[in-house]
Amino acid sequence: MFLHHTAGARAAGAQDTGLGLFDAFFASLSMIVVSEIGDETFIIAALMAMRHPKSTVLSGALSALVVMTVLSTGLGRIVPNLISRKHTNSAATVLYAFFGLRLLYIAWRSDSKASQKKEIEEVEEKLEAGQGKSTFRRVFSRFCTPIFLESFVLTFLAEWGDRSQIATIALATHKNAVGVATGATLGHTICTSIVVVGGSMLASKISQGTVATIGGLLFLGFSLSSYFYPPL
Numbered sequence: 001m002f003l004h005h006t007a008g009a010r011a012a013g014a015q016d017t018g019l020g021l022f023d024a025f026f027a028s029l030s031m032i033v034v035s036e037i038g039d040e041t042f043i044i045a046a047l048m049a050m051r052h053p054k055s056t057v058l059s060g061a062l063s064a065l066v067v068m069t070v071l072s073t074g075l076g077r078i079v080p081n082l083i084s085r086k087h088t089n090s091a092a093t094v095l096y097a098f099f100g101l102r103l104l105y106i107a108w109r110s111d112s113k114a115s116q117k118k119e120i121e122e123v124e125e126k127l128e129a130g131q132g133k134s135t136f137r138r139v140f141s142r143f144c145t146p147i148f149l150e151s152f153v154l155t156f157l158a159e160w161g162d163r164s165q166i167a168t169i170a171l172a173t174h175k176n177a178v179g180v181a182t183g184a185t186l187g188h189t190i191c192t193s194i195v196v197v198g199g200s201m202l203a204s205k206i207s208q209g210t211v212a213t214i215g216g217l218l219f220l221g222f223s224l225s226s227y228f229y230p231p232l
Helices: 002-036 040-051 054-082 085-109 112-130 135-140 146-159 163-174 177-198 200-205 208-228
Strands: none
Touching: 002 163, 002 177, 002 208, 040 054, 040 146, 040 177, 054 146, 054 163, 054 177, 085 163, 085 208, 163 177, 163 208
């Protein structure tokens, strides 16, 4: 009788773990897709792919995004050990609501075509400004190609402190870490691969207002889910 009860408990626990994994995976995947489309890292990959070999740009950008995803997920797992799970869940709820409202505000106020053109021009200026700085490239050229390093560094710096990084940390505080990391990595891979193939034409055609609206509603959904269904 006891063995049967124990086996049943283990099966239920395994099922909950599986559901938690898929929940975290799809939440993270959808969050990354709506956050990264039209973002600065998205445009950097598009513009670099126009000037350099696409495979090198893609490998550099994805390497940076995978490293950032692992770091963000790790931070999300460390925070609950320093702060109670109740407080981390409350902080995640507030962050989701803030990002959601901010994206909806951006969608309401911005002129999609003008704002996208301005962001593309800003990224082009950054890329042009970085062309003369070859010291960093020469130091590491024996390990990696200069184009790979440029793609990696620019993507990593653009992603640091971005809303997708903060949202990944928040998700990892109360959802399955493996699911969050896997979903975020797949989301980054999909977005970056599409834009590297499509180039700047794709980046300039995307409606920022539509993407911001969808992203805002998604983050508000995360906030409501985190508030009404906190982790046990």
